[in-house]
Amino acid sequence: MPQSSVSMAGQSSSVAVECDCLAHRLGNAADRAMRERQYPTDMTEAEWAVVRPLLPVPGWLRGRGGQPEAYCHRTMLDALRYLVDNGIKWRAMPADFPPWDRVYAFFRRWRDHALIAEFHDRLRAQARIRTGRDAEPTAGVIDSQSIKADAVVGADSRGYDGSLVECCLAALTLVLAIVKRSDDMRGFVVLPKRWIAERFFSVGCSPAASDSSSARTEGCPARRRPDHGTRSRRRYADSR
Template sequence: MECSVSVPGQSSSVTPGCECRAHRFGNAANNGLRRRRYPSDTRDAEWGVVRPLLPVPGWMRGRGGQPEAYCHRAILDAVRYLVDNGIKWRATPADFPPWDRVYAFFRRWRDHGLVTEFHDRLRGQVRVRAGRDAEPTAAVIDSQSVKADAVVGVDSRGFDGGKLINGRKRHVVVDTLGLLLGVMVTTADVGDRTAAKVLLQRVANVHHRLELVWADGGYTGSLVGHCQAALALVLQVVKRSDDRRFVVLPKRWIVERTNAWLMRTRRLGRDYERRTTSAQAMVYWSMILLMTRRLARQHPQPA
């Protein structure tokens, strides 16, 4: 339950018992309460949607480890703040749990696939509420080259000659609502067709109902036959017209819009991650922000 706490000159709220597993079964009650104050914080309507979808901690499933000492909602808010505002880990505001504990949470969810699991549950909820089946049958693929920060080593960065960008490339597959089905981060000099073979294989292994994938002209050639023979997917290339005027191309605009959504979270404006797996996790967290806000808007308010 949420309650209001009066503060001289300020009206705000705290979370004395958010009913997260850390509060109910862990040691979170031993730490101070956090007052929500940032736009990226999980609102009550969002938390009502998010809480039942959170993965169960390993220590509750007999896999070892210790109960969390910090509220799950506070930890989530810290990760959301970092992704949305593009700060350094060590610059995490003091009203959040310590930055190393937040990073340990981020790393654990990244390495054990929990961020993907959480993301996919949210995506299913968004699709169902939009009147779609939870599993998609069609998708769109594209790539986006972004500059890499100085912390990115030379072994995981490259030069995209077409876009004249020294950095990394995000390869994404989205459904017809623009929601993420899969992402792979590579050096910027990796070709779209080369990365698509790996990424589409991963997506097809998870989404068994997928039948059709739209792509731009960069995915022509042997990839079309490979998708048909190896993945049982129809890869349909949507080519540009000879007209020099700008026109919105059918289906391709969907993935371009998703790329624009990703760039709205400042952590993704440039690649700051030393590991490509961290860069991929940041993409999932960006989409988690978008989907929780969307679900909160659609969540029926109590009478």
């Protein structure tokens, strides 16, 4: 999907543009008063400068029909950040944000068209490039919690299924290596590659890791998502 850095001609409003999002430049968001940013979750100018070029282009700008958007994209993202960080209900959205149903419609549209994952992938790629790494990870680490089987489960059906390794190779062209803890181990032992995931979450969830609310939201898996759904118990971390 195109990014919002494409150039489009014309504007639908004569009101002075105070934001450079597409809804302000080419939609009807400029007809509304600018919201004063006052919450810790509101994006800074530096954060917005990174996010702005990576936003997807709305369907109404790509000939898919629909009305030009009437609310600022930056304000919408700030509303979602506030909701996630504070764990509030949709209907409890503060009055200085757009109406809760408009914010939810914005989120639902992104969710249903897989734009959230696409936006996340763009941000991840940019962050990796800035640290001198490849845009796409060459390996991944999955740390899943082990669950004891019931006593009636036969020993031959316990443990990891070997077909999973074959399926990954055949369907995804990925080499899956399972790092298991030996039954003879006692105490804490660092296992190859497995510690990458443990280290990632221990730092991300530590109260001393950062005073930034956005850092706490991104680093700790216990934070609630905008759809208030349950979060998988699997944990992921990129590796070189």
